[in-house]
Amino acid sequence: MAQARVVVLGAGVAGHTAASFLKKWLGSKVEVTVVSPRPDYNWIPSNIWVGVGLLQPRQVLFPLAPVYARHGITFRQARALVLHPEGAGEDPQPFVEIESTLPGEEGQRSRLPYDFLLNATGPKLNFDATPGLGPGGHSLSVCTAPHAKAAADTFLELVERMKRGERKRFVVGTGHGTCTCQGAAFEYVVNLEFELRARGVRDKAEIVYLTNEYEVGDFGMDAVHIRRGGYVTPSKVFTESLFAERGVDWVTRAHVQGVEPGRATFETLDGAEHDITFDMAMLLPPFKGVGLQAMDRLGADITARLFAPSGFMKVDGDYTPKAYEAFRSADWPRTYQNPDYPNLFAAGIAFAPPHPISRPRQSPKGTPITPAPPRTGMPSAMIAKAVAHSITDMIQGSPGPTRTASMAEMGAACVASAGNNPFTGTAASMTVYPIVPDYERYPDYGRDLRHTFGEIGLAGHWIKILLHHMFLHKARLRPFWSLIPE
């Protein structure tokens, strides 16, 4: 068979994992092309430490082109614009239209033909959903390394002013009622508090955690229950305890309506409207799809057929709208293959979840205040590896996908830093199994309590440091990279 062409859109955890394994498993039988608008790989979990000035961006970034060149993967610095899964006109060859972002070639468009395409673009950081939100507005973010650096600059400037006796208020959390990634906001707020203590200015700071979660510790996963101290305890108890111990106040069930200089307005689930003033606000944006379009061979727009209204790609999940009580773990995708085009897959944040994991809620005014489901990190990489396996087997003759990686059948291990110091730092170590609760198998809490646990301590911090170095080693495709689990 001629060399198969696989195009991977995105070079984050999912895209990079899939591209690396495809090339490793198929070697010269495949031409793997990775398309990413940015030249660097970013180990996003460590952006938290960039955001408080403990790491520099270069410690969480590295250029992709040399790594891919060494491993025979083609890299195109470009953004994907339009999918043509049926080809165009008389030519049935599928292709994707891309637009270069390479300095000196910005805006140049070209076509990339493919035999298989994996959409792993990740999200668009949708700061526009909330007026004034984000680095272009009046709040900060840690979603990218440059954003985190800007947050650190502001943080360190405020620390200097607090050393001169000024009092400051920090607001950290989610910038919209439908945000996900509360884990990142949680990590940032406790690291910020730890650093204020380490720098001797904690008594000058007031810290407020502002979140769209119904209770803190929901994390978009409908909370996690663990056995501890003779009780089955929800994650709310542990999260509140962590905040209380650190003097962090919290406001839950909040949809941020707007951010102005030094002031955020928000609505809570009971319909009441509030405002809060701040000296520094780190508020995460909601996510949406990157805006990929799709066209059939006649040039008709089929975007709505391939993508959910959120802009994420539909795969083999059950997208029938249903009530929370009717949510089933079986609704979640297993192979991540698009139902209309068998050579199209999506992985990581780019696939459309069939529904939230947390119970959907809205205020009396109709404002949805529901965390979106998380699908970053470990699940993202495991899904990508399963898809890479399926594509490998399909290239070698299998009629369809051969591997599954349902979030309702996999667990996740997560370490949330709560302070970076080799002797006094701590982190919350957590495992959940499965990620999407399965109330048919585990009627009480939806999860297997034998494999769902959490604890805080210095050991977690050591693990976090270990993971930082291990995963950067793996992402750089250095010797034995493929032995490091996802």
Place this chain on the structure above:
Amino acid sequence: MAEERLHYTPPAVPQVRPAFFATLPTGPTRHLRTSLVWQMLRFAIINLKMIRVISLSHHTGRKIRS
């Protein structure tokens, strides 16, 4: 017309803070969190627990049986 918004003000006394109703660790619990010997043991145990969940999850990336 003025906005009818509730302005967030820091709680004036501890008993009206949300933290007042939270569980707090006792001294020995806090001590164990950064005790080197105890944490070395926990490091091993947590890693084993994580490896268990990771191995369970890798089983889900199994081949589809025809």
